[in-house]
Structures are given as structure tokens and as C-alpha cells.
Amino acid sequence: MPELPEVETVRRGLNSLTLNQKIIGGEVLLERTVAQPTSINKFIDGIQGNTIAAWHRRGKYLLAQLSPAPGWLGVHLRMTGQLLWLDKNEPLHKHTRVRLFFQNNRELRFVDQRTFGQMWLVAPRVEIETIITGLAKLAADPFSDEFTTEYLAKKLHNRRRPIKTALLDQSMVAGLGNIYADEALFLSKIRPETQCIDLQRSQIESLHTAIIKVLETSIAAGGTTFSNFLNVKGVNGNYGGVAWVYNRTGEPCKICGEPIQRIKLGGRSSHFCGQCQPLGGIKKSKLSSP
Numbered sequence: 001m002p003e004l005p006e007v008e009t010v011r012r013g014l015n016s017l018t019l020n021q022k023i024i025g026g027e028v029l030l031e032r033t034v035a036q037p038t039s040i041n042k043f044i045d046g047i048q049g050n051t052i053a054a055w056h057r058r059g060k061y062l063l064a065q066l067s068p069a070p071g072w073l074g075v076h077l078r079m080t081g082q083l084l085w086l087d088k089n090e091p092l093h094k095h096t097r098v099r100l101f102f103q104n105n106r107e108l109r110f111v112d113q114r115t116f117g118q119m120w121l122v123a124p125r126v127e128i129e130t131i132i133t134g135l136a137k138l139a140a141d142p143f144s145d146e147f148t149t150e151y152l153a154k155k156l157h158n159r160r161r162p163i164k165t166a167l168l169d170q171s172m173v174a175g176l177g178n179i180y181a182d183e184a185l186f187l188s189k190i191r192p193e194t195q196c197i198d199l200q201r202s203q204i205e206s207l208h209t210a211i212i213k214v215l216e217t218s219i220a221a222g223g224t225t226f227s228n229f230l231n232v233k234g235v236n237g238n239y240g241g242v243a244w245v246y247n248r249t250g251e252p253c254k255i256c257g258e259p260i261q262r263i264k265l266g267g268r269s270s271h272f273c274g275q276c277q278p279l280g281g282i283k284k285s286k287l288s289s290p
Contacts, residue, residue, distance in 0.1 A: 020053070028044070050069055082111045139171050183214040
């Protein structure tokens with residue numbers, strides 16, 4: 001699933017390619033991809049004639065600010081979604097779900113193999129969170145001023161759940177997913193099964209720093225492609241080649257040489273180094289209230 005770095009990579013690409021160009025039409029090939037409005041004709045009519053003033057990101061959501069009607073186009077890529085900026089005459093991909101037609105024979109094509117991705121059109125003067133309800137549940141973005149060590153400590157305080165599971169909860173940290181949770185835990189030397197309540201303040205500080213660092217590194221590499229992710233020009237992300245632990249089961253740790261291990265937590269794979277991330281890590285004590 002595309003995580004924060006992949007979605008941010010797409011956002012930056014869209015801002016460089018799609019702004020201030022009139023949308024002259026569209027085509028919906030899979031109706032359930034459009035979550036709002038429920039009428040496909042209303043979706044096409046509502047977006048036609050607008051331009052995109054800017055693309056924003058909140059967690060893993062992409063939000064296009066429309067003009068002149070001050071509405072929004074929301075997109076969530078889910079597991080396999082791709083937004084591709086193409087020539088309108090480019091042969092259709094097998095899994096094309098929505099096409100938005102622009103001037104100069106260009107189109108923004110939403111391709112989604114697993115069909116879990118969604119789009120929303122939010123009408124002018126309607127609160128966006130009332131339509132894209134998942135936005136209201138998001139925690140602070142890791143790149144926001146709100147995301148401080150104190151904020152993270154408060155979120156984890158007295159939680160009896162594995163830290164890896166907590167990091168995947170979008171109400172704890174917005175935008176973080178399986179890849180970068182594993183990577184951040186490696187950099188902060190915390191085992192994924194460590195209970196939140198057992199983390200020391202110094203570990204939370206290391207984790208906070210590691211989350212931001214690994215996200216910045218991945219964005220600089222254009223995100224990660226292990227299966228489906230492509231940027232708006234159809235190019236793979238390169239972070240996978242420099243990953244510390246994710247998807248490297250059995251390979252030697254880049255720090256100590258020990259084989260990378262994989263366990264299941266909450267139905268998700270977690271990768272770690274047993275040497276660099278020792279069980280218990282720093283001597284356990286309850287996390288102090290910030």
C-alpha cells in the first residue's frame with residue numbers, strides 16, 4: 001500500500017504537471033471507485049470546467065483544491081492505486097477505473113488493480129471532513145509542527161499494545177505504514193513487539209527522530225516500489241534498494257551482519273534485526289506522562 005512517502009511523491013508530481021489546466025470531461029469505468037457523489041453524472045458535471053489550484057496531502061489522502069468553484073477532489077490510493085498523467089491516446093491500462101480529461105489532449109488516469117481506491121468530489125461550501133470522513137480520524141502528520149516528541153509520548157502513554165501495531169494506527173501517526181514503521185523501529189533500536197507502555201522516554205525520542213528521518217529519506221528516493229507503486233510519470237520508487245530491514249528476511253543486517261528476521265503482529269509482517277534491536281532494548285520502565 002502506498003504510504004506517506006509514496007503519496008507525497010505523487011502530490012509533488014501532480015503539482016508540477018496538472019495545475020491550472022481546465023478539466024474538460026471525464027469517464028468512470030468502475031462506478032464504486034467514486035464514493036461521492038453517488039451519481040456518476042453528478043461527479044463528471046461537478047468536476048468539469050474546473051482547474052486544480054493545488055494538491056495537498058493529509059496522511060495518505062490526496063486533496064485537489066478546485067477552482068473557480070472552491071470544492072475538492074479527494075483521492076485515496078489504498079493498496080494498488082496509481083494516478084498517471086498521460087496522453088489521452090495512450091492505450092488504456094487493464095485496471096483503469098477513472099479518467100479525467102484535460103486540455104491539450106492530456107488526462108489524469110486512476111488505475112487500481114485491487115479496486116479498493118476511492119475518489120470523492122466535495123461540493124463548494126461543504127466541510128470536507130463530512131464527506132471524506134476518514135480525515136477527521138487522522139492523527140498529526142509527521143511533518144507538522146504538532147508532531148513533537150511530547151505528542152508521540154502522549155499518544156503511546158499507558159498503551160498495552162505492540163509499538164509496531166500502534167504505529168500503523170492512523171489515529172496515532174498519520175501516513176505511517178508497514179514499510180516505514182519497520183524502518184523507523186530499526187533506526188531507533190526498538191523491537192516491533194515491544195509494548196508501548198514499556199518504552200522509556202529516550203526510546204520515544206529516538207523513535208520520533210527516526211520516523212521523520214526515514215520518511216525524508218524515502219521521499220528523496222521517490223518512495224518505495226515492491227509491487228505496484230508508480231509516480232505520476234509511471235516511474236518506480238527507489239527506496240527499496242536502501243531499506244534497512246523491510247522485505248529483507250534472511251539477508252544480512254547492514255549494521256551487524258545478522259540475518260533479518262520476520263514475525264507476524266496483528267496479521268502484518270514485521271522485519272527486524274535481533275542483534276541491533278535486542279528484546280527489551282533499554283531496561284524497561286513505564287513511559288512517564290509528558
